[in-house]
Amino acid sequence: MMRTGLLILVLMFAAAASAIAMKPVRIAPDADRVDYESLIPRGFGTWSMLPADVTSVINPQQQEVLDRIYSQIISRAYRDSQTGSVVMLAIAYGEEQSKQSQVHFPEVCYPAQGFQIAKSAKDELTIQEDVIPVTRLVATLDARHEPITYWIRLGKRVVRGNLEQKIATVQEGLAGRVSDGLLFRVSSIENDTAKAYRLHDRFAADLLQAIAPDSRRLLIGGEVRPQ
Amino acid sequence: MILARRTGQPDWRNRLLIWLPVITGLIVLYLPSLMDLFRGIWSTDQQAHGPIVLVIACWLIYRKWPEMWRVSEGRSTAAAVGWPIFIFGLILYIIGRSQEILIFEIGSVIWLLAGILLLLRGSAALKAQWFPLFFMLFMIPLPGAVVDAVTMPMKMAVSYVAENILFWADYPIARTGVILQIGQYKLLVADACAGLHTLFTLEALGLLYLNIIRHDSLVRNVTLAILIVPISFTANVIRVIVLTLITYHFGDEAGQGFLHGFAGMVLFLSALLLIIAVDSLLQLSIGIINTSSRTS
Numbered sequence: 001m002m003r004t005g006l007l008i009l010v011l012m013f014a015a016a017a018s019a020i021a022m023k024p025v026r027i028a029p030d031a032d033r034v035d036y037e038s039l040i041p042r043g044f045g046t047w048s049m050l051p052a053d054v055t056s057v058i059n060p061q062q063q064e065v066l067d068r069i070y071s072q073i074i075s076r077a078y079r080d081s082q083t084g085s086v087v088m089l090a091i092a093y094g095e096e097q098s099k100q101s102q103v104h105f106p107e108v109c110y111p112a113q114g115f116q117i118a119k120s121a122k123d124e125l126t127i128q129e130d131v132i133p134v135t136r137l138v139a140t141l142d143a144r145h146e147p148i149t150y151w152i153r154l155g156k157r158v159v160r161g162n163l164e165q166k167i168a169t170v171q172e173g174l175a176g177r178v179s180d181g182l183l184f185r186v187s188s189i190e191n192d193t194a195k196a197y198r199l200h201d202r203f204a205a206d207l208l209q210a211i212a213p214d215s216r217r218l219l220i221g222g223e224v225r226p227q
Numbered sequence: 228m229i230l231a232r233r234t235g236q237p238d239w240r241n242r243l244l245i246w247l248p249v250i251t252g253l254i255v256l257y258l259p260s261l262m263d264l265f266r267g268i269w270s271t272d273q274q275a276h277g278p279i280v281l282v283i284a285c286w287l288i289y290r291k292w293p294e295m296w297r298v299s300e301g302r303s304t305a306a307a308v309g310w311p312i313f314i315f316g317l318i319l320y321i322i323g324r325s326q327e328i329l330i331f332e333i334g335s336v337i338w339l340l341a342g343i344l345l346l347l348r349g350s351a352a353l354k355a356q357w358f359p360l361f362f363m364l365f366m367i368p369l370p371g372a373v374v375d376a377v378t379m380p381m382k383m384a385v386s387y388v389a390e391n392i393l394f395w396a397d398y399p400i401a402r403t404g405v406i407l408q409i410g411q412y413k414l415l416v417a418d419a420c421a422g423l424h425t426l427f428t429l430e431a432l433g434l435l436y437l438n439i440i441r442h443d444s445l446v447r448n449v450t451l452a453i454l455i456v457p458i459s460f461t462a463n464v465i466r467v468i469v470l471t472l473i474t475y476h477f478g479d480e481a482g483q484g485f486l487h488g489f490a491g492m493v494l495f496l497s498a499l500l501l502i503i504a505v506d507s508l509l510q511l512s513i514g515i516i517n518t519s520s521r522t523s
Contacts, residue, residue, distance in 0.1 A: 004306075004346050005248040008313070012252030012339075015317040022325035098327060111379055114415065116404040142403060162372035166328075173326045 024173040034218055036072050036093055044210035047203065050077040050086065069104065070094045078203065087203050090185040091219075096178050097169055103152050103181040105162065106137060115139040115146075119193075122160060125149075127205045132220050133160045138193055147196035148187040149204070153221045155179030184219055249343055256320060256339075260332055268329070268368050276428040280366040283435060287359035295355035299348040306346060313342025329368045337363050358438055365431040369423070378423055379405075385460070386416045389467040398475065407467075409475045414482075422463035429459045429498050436502075447509050454505050462498035466490050 042049040066073060072093040079086050094103055107117055119138040124131055137148040151158050154168045155177070172179045186203055190196035208216050269277045316338030323331025337360050344353045353360075382405045390402040393409070401408045405416040433455045437448050470490045474482030 002244065004304075005245050008343060008346065009248035009252045011313070011317060012256055015321050016255050019321045019324035022321065024325075105375075108375055111404070114404060114406050162375065166370075166372065170322075170326045170328065174322075 024176050024178045036074055036091055039215050040074060041210055045206040046081045047078040047206060050079055085188065085199055087186055087188045087199060092183040094181045097154055097181040098178060103183045106148055106150055106185055110139040115141045125201055125204060127208050130220055133158055135160055136197060144189060145191050146187050146189050147193045148185060149197060149200040150183060150185040153182045156221045158221050245347060257336060274368050276424065276431060277366050280431055284359050284363045284366065287362060288356060291356055291359060295352045298355055299352035302349040302351050304346055304349045309342050309345030312338055313346060316342055330370050333367045365427060374423060381422055382416050385422060385463050385467055388464045392468060393471060407471060409471050412474050412479060414471060414474060416467060422459055425463055425494060426456065426459040430455050433502060444513055447513055450509055451506055458498055458501045461501060462494050465497045466494040469493050
């Protein structure tokens with residue numbers, strides 16, 4: 001009986017120690033910090049950036065959450081000179097993807113502001129040789145009908161859905177790493193959902209082709225290929 | 228008297244020697260987890276029932292301790308089952324603690340305790356303590372994915388029902404998603420009103436009530452446990468309606484001020500009354516069925 005008790009104690013100590021030892025550590029050095037603001041061009045192809053929208057309402061509580069989760073947020077609107085359509089681009093980057101500070105899904109952010117998510121579907125976006133698993137949403141608020149296309153990069157891969165995000169975080173974590181995360185979201189106010197998605201696809205393709213392949217990896221993941 | 232003390236003393240010391248390593252181990256494993264919980268998720272509105280469940284579970288184990296000791300006295304221990312369960316609990320703990328998977332980290336305590344009971348006192352002891360261990364399930368924080376997936380539909384349903392009842396009662400009410408508009412006021416139905424947290428607290432309290440009352444009828448126990456789900460929904464609808472009406476009649480400040488806390492009390496009172504009413508109804512109907520089957 002005594003021996004059993006002591007063995008239990010030793011095993012519990014060992015478990016406590018290994019849990020501490022297996023905690024992943026952040027390795028991303030601040031030296032190669034990327035400035036996403038300058039990475040994304042202000043004009044490319046037929047697209048040009050619109051002056052910042054200064055009328056947006058500031059919600060202090062929301063701002064606090066955003067500052068805690070993301071280290072960089074880009075929010076811009078671009079106009080297409082061909083069709084005159086406007087798309088909104090949001091990129092949110094978080095250095096450390098852990099439970100408390102992981103990239104939030106638009107499925108959560110939009111309803112938090114009173115929107116309803118009318119539709120949600122999985123899709124794939126093919127840009128040159130890259131296939132990006134994206135999610136398509138339609139958010140509505142009163143008469144506003146806003147189709148959304150987004151993807152989330154976690155470390156070197158794009159994850160779709162909460163569970164995939166968690167699994168990827170844990171896989172990286174078990175390997176002792178804390179990866180970074182990035183949300184790439186394109187949306188437009190447009191009643192024709194299919195047309196909006198085609199616009200989003202073209203915008204994303206034009207943008208990715210306008211930036212260097214190395215920088216492209218920062219947006220859609222994958223290995224950096226030797227030149 | 229003297230005799231009792233003589234035999235009692237070494238026995239008491241023996242017991243302590245057996246349990247001291249277990250208690251030390253549990254403190255080393257779970258004190259950091261508890262501190263994280265209190266600093267994090269347990270300090271939020273949604274999971275505030277966690278500490279209550281923990282305290283009640285400890286009390287339940289303590290209450291059952293003498294009985295457990297008595298029934299397991301002289302029985303053989305179950306090392307063959309105990310070790311795998313214990314080791315599994317430890318693995319869950321290691322993965323959960325290092326990778327921040329709370330459902331593993333906190334869930335592991337149930338496996339560990341079950342394994343330890345089997346190893347030190349045998350299966351009779353585990354059988355005696357099954358309810359406290361089961362009760363600890365309510366202490367495990369729900370994974371964020373589940374909360375996110377369930378909260379929104381529940382909020383929608385609560386706002387939908389509240390709107391329809393108030394509309395039927397001739398109030399000037401309209402709804403967009405989870406935003407209720409009554410008169411000149413716009414109310415956003417918050418996450419807390421979804422009732423996930425209330426559901427958990429009520430289900431835990433309901434089971435506790437059933438365990439302490441010790442109903443003899445299994446049907447009544449199970450039915451009541453299931454009925455707590457719609458009861459908690461109803462209680463949440465009542466809370467939203469009460470808050471909406473307070474805002475409408477007494478203004479925004481009243482709705483957000485001390486009367487907000489009052490609405491929380493209304494929630495628990497109405498839930499409690501509903502549980503007692505349903506329980507009495509069940510008792511009555513089971514009684515009727517029993518007498519009619521006896522006469523026929």
